[in-house]
Amino acid sequence: MYLIFTRLFCALFSLSVLNAAKILGIFPAPSISHQIIFQPIWKELSLRGHQVTVITPNPLNDSMLTNLTEIDVSFSYELMANHDVIKNLYVSTSIFGKLWTLHEIGLVVNSYQLECDNVRYLFDNKDINFDLVIVQALYTCNEIMLGFGSKFKSPVIAISSLGVFLHAHDAVGNPTHPVISPDIMLNFSGELSFLDRVKSFLFNFWYRFLYYYYALPKADKIARKYFGEDMPYLGDIEKNISLMMLNVNPIIHTVRPNVPNVIEINQMHIRDKKPLPKDLKDYLDASPRGVVYFSLGSNVKSANLSSNIRQEIIGALGELPYNVLWKWESDYLPDRPKNVMTRKWLPQQDILGHPNVKVFVTQGGLQSIEEAITNEVPMVGMPFITDQPSNIKKIEDLGMGLSVDYKTLKKEQLKKAIMEVAENTKYKENVQKSKAILVDQPMKGVEKAVWWIEYVIRHKGAKHLRSPAADMSFFEYFMVDVVLFLGGCVVLALYLVIKIASLTKNVTKSTKKVKKH
Structure with missing residues (x-):
């Protein structure tokens, strides 16, 4: 209650300087690991007195947030499941296949969301207007949603839960050197070999050809179905973005030069620890030798692994001298070892904060890594999709953990990696060093994000921060x-x-x- 009253006071104070704005947030990606980055932002904006409307598959449903209207598009999860999106992403071996999957399913999901009655009401009702539109920038998936910026003739802020693809950098004139800042889909990390440099150079041309001559025109055609034929070309709307926020950090991501209207934020979802449920607390407290926490995140579910991979993992975990807490998403784990406890869902931040957790076996998602570093837990990475391989490679390079390949996984490899990370103190020491860098910032990520959002509201855009490069042709x-x-x-x-x-x-x-x- 104290926190709520404090924030309400801050909201009243801020509103004496800044009138309450009407903000539309569009966060369509059906992935809780992405949504937890944005939820603190729309919550804080609401608490500060702004009238916030959000399109999301993961509404907060918090009755205390009286200024917040959430349009639930959670049916998007079923669409993703029906198209086997996650499986196609980690089964596909080619970058082309992964990009094709992301783009095509993105168009399908966005189209269904725009058909939703509550969403259609926004662009069909002429009396509705907004002072600012915030759109989730996610690879090649959400360009259609930029049409809301044109519809309401308001400034647009793009925000990503991780990095963005080349076209998003192009939209604001951000440098995209193929060697210094290779695209996130290439999963390059550290010093690039000559062959890597050639691949990155060619990818910069190939991707732009694919996006500007296929993906964007296709998205523009679909957008006109909902926002009208008088809508400007989607590529021109994209170039009119006032600000782009990227959830990146100096530990995992390569330092890159950014133009003034690209703002780096991180640790958006990190919160204060909450008490653990009694059964979990008792289990962790009763594990003096230590606990291995095993979770592959919200997208790559452990229960969906093949039987061969599952058996190798079970074999390794069963031979450990530690207890294991495994996020297993079904009711039954075949051949479950005696030292393994499973739960369909686990409060990950609170578990990682327990002093008996020795190792975190993770898929390498950015949010999971930030949580591990914040709680000083070394890692064993088992990457599957998108940025996970390069994230885990960076973890290895910094000495914060080891990696295993799920495609060739044997129980001896996994057991050896876990034991090494658990018993060798250098991994925990390196995590502690990284934490000291990560948390040493002038303000929290949410505070920084909200400050810049209100900056755009105050100035009705941020054209004065726009780089001339954004308006230049490739030539x-x-x-x-x-x-x-x-x-x-x-x-x-x-x-x-x-x-x-x-x-x-x-x-x-x-x-x-x-x-x-």
């Missing part, structure tokens, strides 16, 4: 025309030199013949 930005002009000048100069030399030679020969005669 202008990379000075292709200048290079071609200078190259042409060099060729012309060489041609003239050769011609003059040839003429001089001929004149000299003629002169010698005249003298001889």
Whole structure:
């Protein structure tokens, strides 16, 4: 209650300077690991007195938030399940296959969400307006939702729960050097080999061709069905983004140069510890030798693993001298070892905060890694999709844990990795060093995000922060025309030199013949 009253007081104070704004938040991705990044933002905006409307598959349903209206699109989870999206992402071996999956299912999910009655009411009712639109920026999936910015003629802020693809950087003129800042789908980490540099260079061209000549025109065609034919081209709306917020941190992500309207935020979902349920607390307290916490996150569910992988994991966990707490999403775990407790859902942050947890076996999601670092728990990574492989590679490089490959996993490998991380103190020491860097910031992630959101509201956009690069064509930005002009000048100069030399030679020969005669 004290926290609520404090925030209400802050809201009243802030509103003396900033009038309450009407904000539309569009966070359509059916993934709780993404939604938990955005939930604190729309909650805080509501507490500060703004009238907030949110489209989300994971509504808070908090009666205390009287300024918040949530449009529930949780049916999107069923759409994802019906299309086997997660399975297709980690089964597909090609980047093209992964991008195709993300884009096509994104169009399907967004289309169904826009057909929802409560969503249609927003763009069909002429009396509704908003001062700001916040759109989740997620790879190549949510471009259609940018149409709301055009519909309400309001500034647009894009916010991502991790990094973004090349086209999002292009929209704000952010540098995308293929070696210094390779795209997140390439999963490169550390120093790139020559072959990696070639791949990244070619990917920068291939991706842009795919996006600008296929994905974006297709999304634009679908968007016009909902927002009308008078809507500007979706690519032009995309380039009108006032601000882009990226949930990245200096531990996992490569440092990159950003233009002024790209804001880095992190630790958005980190909260104060809550008391554990009695059964979990008793289990952890009664494990003096230590506990291994095993969770593959909300997208890659342990219960969906193949029987071969499951048996290797069970074999490894059963031979550990520690108790194991495993997030297992079904009622029954075949051949469950005696030292393993399973639960369909577990309060991960609170568990990681228990002093008896020695190792966290994780899929390598960004949010899970931030929670592990914050609670000083070393990791064993088992990556599957999107940014997870590069995240775990960085964990290894920094000495905060080890990795195993689920495709070739044997119980001896997993057991050896867990034992090494649990028994060798260097891994925990390195996590502690990373925590000291991660948490040493002038303000919390949510505070930073809300400050910049209100900055855009105050100034009715942020065009003054916009980089000139955002309005340049590919040829202008990379000075292709200048290079071609200078190259042409060099060729012309060489041609003239050769011609003059040839003429001089001929004149000299003629002169010698005249003298001889």
